Amino acid sequence: MKSTALPGTVLQPLAKMTTLRIGGPARICTIVERAALAALPDLGPCRWLGRGANLLIGDEGVSEPVLRLGGDFDALAIEPLGDHALLRVGAAVNLTRLISTCMTAGLAGPEALAGVPASVGGALCMNAGTSTGWIFDLVRRVEVLLPGQREPCWLARTEVPAVYRSAGLPAGTVYLACEMLLPYGNPAVLRARANELKRHKAASQPLSARSAGCTFKNPAPDLPAGRLLDELGCKGLRVGALEVSPVHANFLVNLGEGRAADAVELIVQLRRRAWRERGIVLELEVETWNCSDRLRSHPEDG
Ligand code: EPU
DSSP states (O other): OOBSSOTTSOEEEGGGGSTTOOOOEEEEEEEOOGGGGGGGGGGOSOEEOSSOTTEEEOTTOOSSOEEEEOGGGSOEEEEEETTEEEEEEETTSBHHHHHHHHHHHTBOSGGGGTTOOOBHHHHHHTTOEETTEEGGGTEEEEEEEOTTOSSOEEEEGGGOOOBTTBOOOOTTOEEEEEEEEEEBOOHHHHHHHHHHHHHHHHHHSOTTSEEEEESBOOSBTTBOHHHHHHHTTOTTOEETTEEEOSSOTTEEEEOSSOOHHHHHHHHHHHHHHHHHHHOOOOOBOSEEESOOGGGTSOTTTO
């Protein structure tokens, strides 16, 4: 397998690869050639890392190799197709690059995702989005490596059971690329729309703090977890260096040398409060690696 580093060679702290800046060590490997995909099932269980913007990793790190995509998977191509354009983009491409390339080319749709910190692969995996749309609203086909397979395949949008914050494909699916069929739009209008979304985020979210974005899924479209936790007086709650953001109550921010154990304890406290005071079971939106099972048990048992 040609890669920048082979699994098993270098232990690196995962904290520096996540926006929350928490996480113990793991063996990291970047897959740069498509030819390497065929050997993946021989590695056994692996974990896939994008931009690390939605991840809480345990203080002990993880024992499985952590794989990233680069090289062949960092490509973006646009070709005209009738009165639309066909965009093909690799999973390693930064979502911000995708959005800005489309706005410059006058291609409408991706600007709805402005301000979402993600790689394209990470965004596909969790069906990332904003209040105005999800990535799977735009996707025509997605290229994946299904668990245990050696050959990638393309799935039509209709074959992907995407829902709020999940592509809905089996755990272990690797997202390699996607295609979008995009209509043309006025670049100035697209930029204005993106800027409006980013303004809303800058005014309502702690963007410069270390965080993993929203901690919990919204229990319902008309019941945002942030508003609920705010109403329950959770802003400013702290465990160690982890704090419920005073700006947006669904964000946990790492004020310094935060530890996963502290994040777990704070999350347990928030879930318990939402259950006891409102009868609501908050479900995690952040992905967790090798963290406590308390995060998924009933709030009273956490
Ligand atoms: N609100 C409060 N207090 C708070 C936070 C929010 O009262 O502390 C209120 C707001 O005033 C607003 C409502 O709750 O009336 C919804 O808040 P917001 O507009 O911030 O949206 P959200 O539902 O909290 C969702 C996504 C965000 C995305 C924003 C903007 C989820 C869990 N979160 O947040 O996504 O950036 O819309 O599009 O779906 C993420 O996925 O990590 C994420 C940050």
